[in-house]
Amino acid sequence: MPNSQILSTDxxxxxxxxxxWEHWMSGLFGGLDSDLYGDSVFDGHIATSHAGDVVMTRLEANRHRVMRSPGLARTSDMSYLKIIAPWQGNAALEQQGRQTWVRPGGWAIYDTTGSYEVANPERSLHLIVMLPREQLTERGLRIDALMGRLVGGSSGISRVALETMRSIFQELPLMTPEAARGAGDLVIDLVRLSLQELAGRTTATTQQEALKDRIRDFIGQHLRDPDLSLDRIAQVLNCSKRHLHNAFADEEDTLGHYILxxxxxxxxxxxxxxxxxxxxxxxxxxxxxxxxxxxxxRVFREHAGLSPSEFRRAALLKEEVIPAPLPIPGRMHWKQKNQL
Structure with a gap:
C-alpha cells in the first residue's frame, strides 16, 4: 500500500x-497559517496517500481558512502545484490578486512557491492534490497566468482529470507502490493537458477573465486609497460600471465585497x-x-470572527508558542499510521 497518514480530531x-489542526496544516502542507473564523467548536479529518510523487489528501472539516504569506513562501523548500477539488462545500482561492470560487464538480490550481489564501466558509469535504512543480513545467508550459484560476471539471479534458483524480484516490489503498506511481504519472499528464487547454482558450470566458485580471491589478495597486470606487475603476479602465459588475457575475463576491x-x-x-x-x-x-x-x-468581526484587538492578541500570543512537531511526542490522541 502507498504511504498513508490519517489524522482526526475525534x-x-x-x-x-x-x-x-494548525499544526497539521503547517506540517502536512509545508508551512501554512490557519484560523477557524473565531469558532470555538471544531472537528476535522485528514487522510493522505502518495501516488508516486503525487500527494493526494481527503480533507473534511468545519469552516476554516489557510494562508501562505510571502514570508512563508520564501522560506519553504516545497515546490508543488496544488489542486483543490470539492466534493462538498465551496472554497474561495486567491493568488496573485486573482480570486476564484471552486464548487463541487470543479477544480482550481495554485502554486505553493507563492503566497495564497484558501477560505472554506462552510463545512467542506475536499480532495487536495499536490504535484511536483517541475514535472508540470519541464515541457515549457508557462503556468504563471494559470495560477489561482478555475481550470474546469464539467467537460473536456479537465473533467477526465477530475474523475481520474477522484478514482485514483479511492483505489490507492488497493494499489502496489508501482501501480500507484503509474497512477500518479497519469494524473500529472492529465493536469498538464488541462492546463495546456486552459492556456490556449480564446473565448468570451477568457476575455472576461482578462478583464477580471485588469480590475484586480488596479485594485491591488490602489487598495490603500480611501477614494477607490467603482466609478474610478470604470473611468480608468474605460468601461462601464455594468461591465465591471458583469465581470464578477459568476463569483460569490460582488466587486465591492471583493475590495472590502x-x-x-x-x-x-x-x-x-x-x-x-x-x-x-x-x-x-x-x-x-x-x-x-x-x-x-464591525466588518472585521464579521470577516474574522473576532474583534481586531482580540485577533491581534491571539495572533501575537501564537507567535510566542513553539509549535509542536507532528506528532506531539507522547500524545497520540489522533489516529495515525505509516508516517509520510
Missing part, C-alpha cells in the same frame, strides 16, 4: 483541536505581524483605505 479534547475583503486580509496580515505592534489598530485600518473605525471593527 479523540482530542475540544480545547486541543484548534492548535492540533482584500482590505480586511491586508489588515489581518499587519495585525499578525509583530513588526507592526507599535502601530494602533486604527492606524493600520486607515492605512488600508478604511476611514471609519466603527465600520472597520
Amino acid at each position: 479523540d482530542l479534547a475540544s480545547t486541543e483541536r484548534a492548535l492540533a 475583503r482584500r482590505r480586511l486580509q491586508a489588515c489581518m496580515r499587519d495585525l499578525k505581524n509583530p513588526v507592526h505592534l507599535p502601530r494602533t489598530i486604527t492606524d493600520i485600518a486607515f492605512s488600508w483605505g478604511f476611514n471609519n473605525g466603527t465600520h472597520f471593527s
Whole structure:
C-alpha cells in the first residue's frame, strides 16, 4: 500500500483541536497559517496517500481558512502545484490578486512557491492534490497566468482529470507502490493537458477573465486609497460600471465585497505581524483605505470572527508558542499510521 497518514480530531479534547489542526496544516502542507473564523467548536479529518510523487489528501472539516504569506513562501523548500477539488462545500482561492470560487464538480490550481489564501466558509469535504512543480513545467508550459484560476471539471479534458483524480484516490489503498506511481504519472499528464487547454482558450470566458485580471491589478495597486470606487475603476479602465459588475457575475463576491475583503486580509496580515505592534489598530485600518473605525471593527468581526484587538492578541500570543512537531511526542490522541 502507498504511504498513508490519517489524522482526526475525534479523540482530542475540544480545547486541543484548534492548535492540533494548525499544526497539521503547517506540517502536512509545508508551512501554512490557519484560523477557524473565531469558532470555538471544531472537528476535522485528514487522510493522505502518495501516488508516486503525487500527494493526494481527503480533507473534511468545519469552516476554516489557510494562508501562505510571502514570508512563508520564501522560506519553504516545497515546490508543488496544488489542486483543490470539492466534493462538498465551496472554497474561495486567491493568488496573485486573482480570486476564484471552486464548487463541487470543479477544480482550481495554485502554486505553493507563492503566497495564497484558501477560505472554506462552510463545512467542506475536499480532495487536495499536490504535484511536483517541475514535472508540470519541464515541457515549457508557462503556468504563471494559470495560477489561482478555475481550470474546469464539467467537460473536456479537465473533467477526465477530475474523475481520474477522484478514482485514483479511492483505489490507492488497493494499489502496489508501482501501480500507484503509474497512477500518479497519469494524473500529472492529465493536469498538464488541462492546463495546456486552459492556456490556449480564446473565448468570451477568457476575455472576461482578462478583464477580471485588469480590475484586480488596479485594485491591488490602489487598495490603500480611501477614494477607490467603482466609478474610478470604470473611468480608468474605460468601461462601464455594468461591465465591471458583469465581470464578477459568476463569483460569490460582488466587486465591492471583493475590495472590502482584500482590505480586511491586508489588515489581518499587519495585525499578525509583530513588526507592526507599535502601530494602533486604527492606524493600520486607515492605512488600508478604511476611514471609519466603527465600520472597520464591525466588518472585521464579521470577516474574522473576532474583534481586531482580540485577533491581534491571539495572533501575537501564537507567535510566542513553539509549535509542536507532528506528532506531539507522547500524545497520540489522533489516529495515525505509516508516517509520510
